[in-house]
Amino acid sequence: MxxxxxxxxxxxxxxxxxxxxxxxxxxxxxxxxxxxxxxxLEAFPLPEPDYQRHVIRLPALEDEAAHFVTLVIGKTVLTDSVNNYRLLGTLEAVTVEGWGYTYYQLESEGHMAGTLMAVNPAAPQVERFVELGAPLEPIRYNSKVPIVVIVPEGFEVKYQVWSAAELRVAPQG
Incomplete structure (x- = not known):
């Protein structure tokens, strides 16, 4: 005892x-x-052949609960200057078994959809960044765990950090 x-x-x-x-x-x-x-990065998988892994490490903030991150995934391609284009594909949030961390895996063959406005055949093509067409869910801001995104070769991963505005009280009446 x-x-x-x-x-x-x-x-x-x-x-x-x-x-x-x-x-x-x-x-x-x-x-x-x-x-x-x-x-x-030990918990996160390595990319398969023809894929690349992007790692976003966020700086510590005083109030991380008031912030979130959105991913902007796309490619820089030559297009006409008239039509609007979006890349086709699906971004899946995958949980790492045994760790509980989430990483993001893009499946896309790089095909694009776009508007069909008439273009002058003599007009030069322009280089521009074309984003993934599906809206991406915001990610909770967490400086302790990196955001890992696995995409096919040739895709770029950009991100935006958003912050919540000050909470305001609506007047009565």
């Missing part, structure tokens, strides 16, 4: 050594060892 009490006290001491008190709540902190850029 006395041995069990000593083991319990020892475990309690080990646990509380890594805690920081913030008022009434104890918060567990990570060990002081730093995580390298390659170590934080």
């Amino acid at each position: 006395m041995l069990l009490i000593r083991i319990h006290l020892l475990l309690l001491m080990i646990f509380t050594a890594g805690c920081v008190s913030t008022g009434d709540v104890a918060q567990v902190t990570a060990p002081s060892a730093t995580v390298t850029a390659s170590e934080d």
Whole structure:
């Protein structure tokens, strides 16, 4: 019995050594060892042949809950200057088994859809960035875990960080 009490006290001491008190709540902190850029990608799969992996590491913010990220995925291609184009494909959010992290996998053959306005045959083609046509869901801002996106070769991954506006009260009346 006395041995069990000593083991319990020892475990309690080990646990509380890594805690920081913030008022009434104890918060567990990570060990002081730093995580390298390659170590934080261990959970994520490597890209298949003809695919590439893009990694977005977000800086820490004071209020990350008030921010989110949207991905802008596309290709720079030659098109006419008149019509609007979108790339065809599906972006799937995949959960890494055993880790719970999410990465994003694009399946696309690079085909485009566009409007059919008449174009002057003598008009030169222009180079422009054409985005994936399907609307992409916003991603919760989290500076502790990288955003990993796997796309076919030739695709570009861009992103936007959005912040919530100050909460306002609607007047009555």
